[in-house]
Amino acid sequence: MTDGDRADAEDRDADRKSNDGQRFDRLPATEAERTVEGRASRREVLEYVDDRFGIPPETFDDYTFWEKGAGKIWIYAGEASSPLEIEAIGMTCLRTRQEHWKPTTDFVQRFGRHAQTCVIELDPEAARRFVAGEDQELEWDGDWGYLVVGHELAGDLEPIGVGMYVHGELRSMMPKGRQRKL
Structure with missing residues (x-):
């Protein structure tokens, strides 16, 4: 690996540790796997929708969660490589970097029928x-x-x-x- 290749790899690694409004990063599975401070984990998202709305976590077994920018969480039915530099993937589902997490209208219209509370x-x-x-x-x-x-x-x-x-x-x-x- 050349010095230039090493520098490029270090830049990519540094980019993955910060939010980028032009890039989707898959949510880490757990808090322990978090590399971006403040980023929600998949577990936290599933706990939130279960605790707040009684939507069982298994409802989302076939979905992946992504963050673009700071706190805008998207849900996607499927798999994709991370990071992604595209305009959209799936639909927005939550705003998380605020005092109270807020579900989106699209998310509630799509998954609200599973809510129990x-x-x-x-x-x-x-x-x-x-x-x-x-x-x-x-x-x-x-x-x-x-x-x-x-x-x-x-x-x-x-x-x-x-x-x-x-x-x-x-x-x-x-x-x-x-x-x-x-």
Whole structure:
């Protein structure tokens, strides 16, 4: 190996120990395997969705988790080499580098039907208001924080999106571009 090859290898190794907004890095399996300070591990992600929403970890057996930038976690159905310098892989699922981890609307709409806890079911009028992006006062005896918000459709609970419940108020986290007046 030449001195130039060694320097290139050292640069690549240093790059893997930092976040890069242009690169996807697969989450380490455990905290012990973490090379980037603050990066979530696969185990932490699975524990979060299990503890918060009661979604069993085995739901994600066929998925890999990736970070692009600082704290934007993506989920991908399959395998890929790491790192990847592409625009997108799978879909965003969590924002982790903030005080409270926040699931994305896409993640809740795709996996929320597996949730057993922190799920709130809205009646038709409340669901319309939620989709329109309106906050609303309502009583709920569950945990405060981010919730899976759903509505009954054809006999099943269909996840609509992410809500934030605090002080008797359900705040709609529906992205502006997806809000609809129904």
